Amino acid sequence: xxNITQHLKNxxxxxxxxxxxxxxxxxxxxxxxxxxxxxxxxADISPLPEHCPVLGIKLNYLAERxxxxxxxxxxxxxxxxxxQNNVMVxxxxxxxxxxxxxxxxxxxxxxxxxxxxxxxxxxxxxWNNTKRMLxxxxxxxxxxxSASRGAV
Numbered sequence: 001x002x003n004i005t006q007h008l009k010n011x012x013x014x015x016x017x018x019x020x021x022x023x024x025x026x027x028x029x030x031x032x033x034x035x036x037x038x039x040x041x042x043a044d045i046s047p048l049p050e051h052c053p054v055l056g057i058k059l060n061y062l063a064e065r066x067x068x069x070x071x072x073x074x075x076x077x078x079x080x081x082x083x084q085n086n087v088m089v090x091x092x093x094x095x096x097x098x099x100x101x102x103x104x105x106x107x108x109x110x111x112x113x114x115x116x117x118x119x120x121x122x123x124x125x126x127w128n129n130t131k132r133m134l135x136x137x138x139x140x141x142x143x144x145x146s147a148s149r150g151a152v
Contacts, residue, residue, distance in 0.1 A: 019061035019071065020045055023089070026065075027073045027082055037081025044084050045073060052091035054098075059091060068093035 020042045031038040048071070051058055063070035070092040073082065078100070080086045098106070 020048055023061075023071060023073050031082050036075075037083060040073075040082050040084060040087055044087055045089050049089055052094050053088065054090050054094035057091055057093070059089070063092075065092065074098070 023045070024040065024042065027040075028038050030036075048061065049059060052069075057069050059071040060067060060069040061071045065072075068091060071089050072092045072095040073087050074090045074095045075082060076086050076088060101109075
């Protein structure tokens with residue numbers, strides 16, 4: 001077994017054994033590379049949430065970076081470091097969405113998306129797929145609600 005393969009296997013075992021510690025180690029290394037203050041401990045991110053508090057998706061603590069559901073430590077205010085009361089565990093997707101956008105930029109994107117959601121002629125196939133997914137999710141939620149009320 002090559003050194004790289006063994007390293008990846010060991011990293012996965014560490015993530016399985018203690019996901020919080022593994023996330024802290026990765027964030028600490030990244031902060032050091034970027035010259036960002038890092039003073040958080042496990043208690044600052046515990047208890048680990050089951051779902052992303054931003055997007056509501058189930059977090060995957062064993063996923064590799066790049067997986068949208070991978071758990072990630074977010075700095076709430078990116079002007080500050082990884083310090084107590086400035087971090088929370090979110091999905092990689094949520095973290096990348098807010099990585100360098102301002103609130104005003106996010107509001108503009110949301111406004112744009114809301115405007116085009118009402119139109120069926122949006123040229124972007126990815127957005128059309130997103131609209132389909134939102135409709136499917138809404139149907140599933142209605143079914144869950146109906147089932148919880150005893151209706152079939």
